[in-house]
Amino acid sequence: MTQDTLNTASLEFHDVGEDIHDDAAPSGPIERRWDERKFSAKLVNPANRRKMSVIIVGTGLAGGAAAATLGEAGYHVKSFCYQDSPRRAHSIAAQGGINAAKNYRNDGDSIYRLFYDTVKGGDFRSRESNSYRLAQVSVNIIDQCVAQGVPFAREYGGLLDNRSFGGVQVSRTFYARGQTGQQLLIGAYQALERQIAAGTVEMHSRHEMLDLIMVPDADGTERARGIIARDLVTGEIETHTADAVVLCSGGYGNVYFLSTNAMGSNVTATWRAHRRGAYMGNPCYTQIHPTCIPVSGDYQSKLTLMSESLRNDGRIWVPKKAGDDRHPRDIPEDERDYYLERIYPAFGNLVPRDIASRAAKYQCDDGKGVGPGGLGVYLDFADAIERMGRKTVEAKYGNLFDMYARITGEDPYTEPMRIYPAVHYVMGGLWVDYDLQSNLTGLFVGGEANFSDQGANRLGASALMQGLADGYFVLPSTLPDYLSAGAVRARPDDHPRSSRPVRRSRSGSRSCCRSTGPARSTPSTASSATSCGSTAAWSAPRGPDQGHRHDPGPQERVLDQRQGHGRGPDLNQALERAGRRGRLLELGELMCIDALHRAESCGGHFRAESQTEDGEALRHDDQFAYVAAWSSGDEKPVLHKEPLEYEYVEMKARSYK
Amino acid sequence: MPDPPYRGRVSTTQLKRVPASRSTVAWKYAMAVSGLIMVGYLLLHMYGNLKVFAGKEAFDEYAHHLRTIGEPLLPHEGLLWIVRVVLLVSVVVHATAAVKLWRRNRTAAGISGGKRYHSKQGRTGIQRSYASFTLRWGGIVIALFIVYHLLHLTANVIHPGGASDSPYDRVVNGFEIWWVVLSYTIAMAAVGFHLWHGFWSAFTTLGQNHSSTRKASRWNYAAIAVSLIITIGFLLPPWSILLGLEG
Amino acid sequence: MRITVNVWRQKNADAKGSMVSYALDDVVEDMSFLEMLDVLNEQLTLAGEEPVAFDSDCREGICGSCGVVINGVPHGPEVTTTCQLHMRSFKDGDVIDIEPWRGAGFPIVKDLVVDRGAFDRIIAAGGYISVNTGSAPEANNLPVPKEDADHAFEAATCIGCGACVAACPNGSAMLFTAAKVTHLGLLPQGQPERESRVVSMVEQHDAEGFGSCTNIGECTAACPKGIPLDVISRLNRDLLGALAAGKA
């Protein structure tokens, strides 16, 4: 198929609307844009802040930091999360670290280099202005976190330690052993609790947002003015209103069969906003992490990530012969294929995530995979143990080895570990402008929930950075500008619109309650939402055939597959799961269409027909250098393109050979 | 503490706070200090008792001496009364705190119908010492013993084996009877267990533990030593007398 | 393997609960404990019964959502979280008792789900360093001795699961509270509020209805993150200091 036929083929599933642009970003020298934007933003008199309310959905790094900071500034914040405590948001699971352009190592790092690495790492599918700002505020994040008491790793001199992380040549990653996300989140959580005690933040935990409330103001402009949420304990469907709504509800990796996301991670908040008119940006961009523990059986509920740092000393291999089922220790050296070292002699086992993941998949497609179902490759520490001694390996990787042993029951000191890639992060999310405002007036989006800064691929340790940048620094600077414009006149509480979605949500819950079906969230019964488009990047760990099924099933079927059981209106976890799964299935359809329409490979998005001779992603900048922002449309999704321009970084092919 | 009905969590519920100076931790300081005072007394007391082995004269002299220390600076039995007051205060403080915390902790642990967890497994805990189970009932045994003991050897109210004005005779007369010795032995076992846990606990309560587990702490070993010394030290005289080993 | 589970079933906060027995026929060794409960729930749902409610989210041992008392021991026989416990720790024919955390500070919401809001309120009472966003000095201006930083980190790894309370015979939350007091109290940034913090947090701890600490040490033994016992002694020391300084 040629490019043209592919493009028109996808038109069967979508329409094309008008191009869009980011009007909020100032022009001028890139290093001054953020300062200029802050300077042009209108301020709010401290005395008036108390009267202005903001709903923030999500208490991860983005939402937690934003709620705490806006609370400190004196706004009235209403914060929501579905867990029993804000401290449990999914950000807590991040292991590796957080980037910042501090250049403490004096190894040539700078804001500009971090900016450059981010744009290049994103395979030239992110906005320059946003990426630059991200690099700029990265340094303030570290200051803020240290002041809060985040116990980052330190050197003997007492100063902060750094390590290097996939795909870059400088050491700029700050970390707290293998629990960086936890420590950063606890920092934000403590700041949040401090504001809760101070009375500026109202915390609604065990509340799940089900819908967005849009209300027209006096001039007829539709504004985001509230949310519908379910109190997960009482089952009550409630309306909450405010002067602005911020969604920091995280990523939707759970659209895949299995992922490393938390069980409850979902797309409901952003998807409902999308259904109310917000554009969904680049929904098909997904990141696959190469070093996860493979699936062991069909009861499995989720995948567990192991730090990428294992690739520093472990060697990855598969048997040369397909279907070789000998014990790994019985396979002699010359019958093993250390395929990464063979194909990428320069970077070897340390190639970027997308490349390592793809390579593993190819090996397994060829029948060389090891372990249950042939979905795994060996990560072998035998050489490392011989070279450094078991003691050193233990000191460096002990906790990871223990985790592996606990989950698999195998001893990684004597047997090679088995690893397989897994879905781990989504670059896609709600479209936002430079202010992090979506196309819906008054709806802001931060963290993994927006599409903004990572392009088509995210560098390691950059998601935590983005979450905190959005939460601590960007939203608290741009939201007041919106609020000060006097957005808020009519109180939305008495507007009839506020009650309509409530009714919708109520009947939704009721119909879920009625339909019966398996309650398990495990895949054997799960209607597989692995649907990244027939030609899109390979996806979930089920082998290519199921994984690539393009399945834009009719809505009815989706509804059928919602699995709600449990009758009472009270705590009903089956109902929660059913609702989440329903939204994910709807999203899956759009992801397929997005993947189908983007007839190029870029970053984590890989299409077999668009690759270089060496099998690397081949972009088509002439046709696809844009953000795909989707609106719902009446029948089909409508594509709006936001053209991407590069003034500072020259677009060229990534190479890691 | 009443359980507020669960209504989701809307904002910080400000429950009634008691000043930290009357917190559970503060009560524990009081227990620890009073307990340690009593430990100190017991060590001296045990030392005194061992003088039984030095014979009637020495022992009676010692008992007399206790009453005349500090004279004429202090009145007759002056020091003894100071000690008695300190001990009385300690025991009252200690017992009050014990009762108060005990009651609180029963509720706090969510015990209903006499049990907390229904499982019959795991009843002995993960690592806790046997002694830690005996604190409260052991404390009661000690309290009862103290009353009995004062009536017996101090106030000379009950006199198994025959009354006498000589403390030495009272001791020896008493301990020639097997059930007296048995009662003292039970009491001393209670004291031993109490201090096995209590001595370690008191120092931890006062902020002196620097180890990651009880077993790794030197206070744990100190506690075992102190409880052994006190138990054995106290039991030597009664058993020697009963077995006729005391000369 | 075949196992039998006795599960605490309780409809809601006000209902009376009881242990109910269920048989499971094909439990696989590689299953996690929660996956075993997933299978049970599927079985119950297909039989038209109400599934067992329990909390979990990350299933990686880090969010602190999960946690039940297994055979009388919080998080079960291994030192880890319930989600990281695997069925290979049990054997064919086992009878497993599964109950919620018990304690006045943790009212039961439903089945195995309890309300741990008290922990949030203890943190809100003072478990933070008061630094508004934007006012932080350059991070490397204040060196922290590596040893202190490492100890602070160790205490900061608490996941707020509540196993310490469930394990403590007194229903005390001292290990949790002291872990935070220790984390912040060891860092130079935490010094200005060190005394007021410990005072406030202890007051809130008590107000929530938790018990007092008798230094029994079951908390540390059950803690999936191995929070060391000396943090409690440190809290005691800090509070003593604060009281002596007349800060309460």
Ligand SMILES: Cc1cc2nc3c(=O)[nH]c(=O)nc-3n(C[C@H](O)[C@H](O)[C@H](O)COP(=O)(O)OP(=O)(O)OC[C@H]3O[C@@H](n4cnc5c(N)ncnc54)[C@H](O)[C@@H]3O)c2cc1C
């Ligand atoms: C295993 C793993 C390891 C990782 N390691 C790293 C790393 O080393 N470095 C790095 O930079 N990044 C890492 N990442 C990525 C990074 O952790 C996430 O991208 C980031 O934490 C997302 O933060 P967030 O604030 O946007 O959302 P989250 O932390 O996901 O928070 C979402 C919040 O929204 C709430 N919420 C969601 N839906 C609703 C709803 N409908 N109603 C109410 N509330 C809702 C949730 O309760 C939660 O509080 C890792 C990710 C995973 C899965």
Ligand code: HEM
């Ligand atoms: C075998 C063990 C013990 C023996 C032989 C013993 C013996 C005695 C004797 C002889 C006296 C009277 C001393 C006098 O009046 O001069 C006495 C007093 C006393 N004993 Fe003991 N005792 C024993 C154990 C204990 C224990 C375990 C306790 C405390 C828990 C205790 C607490 C006291 C007290 C409080 C007094 C009163 C001191 C006073 O006169 O104020 N004794 N004991």
Ligand code: HEM
């Ligand atoms: C009057 C009878 C007594 C009772 C009812 C009693 C009860 C108790 C109880 C219940 C505890 C546990 C406290 C807690 O942590 O909640 C305790 C601790 C202790 N007891 Fe006693 N006790 C008694 C007598 C004694 C005596 C005679 C001594 C000393 C010889 C003693 C020494 C200690 C010590 C050192 C502790 C540890 C304090 C701490 O944990 O900080 N007790 N006691």
Ligand code: SF4
């Ligand atoms: S101290 Fe340990 S057991 Fe207690 S809440 Fe923290 S992690 Fe859980």
Ligand code: F3S
């Ligand atoms: S078990 Fe309880 S008594 Fe103290 S040492 Fe731990 S809190």
Ligand code: FES
């Ligand atoms: S589910 Fe997160 S710790 Fe177990």
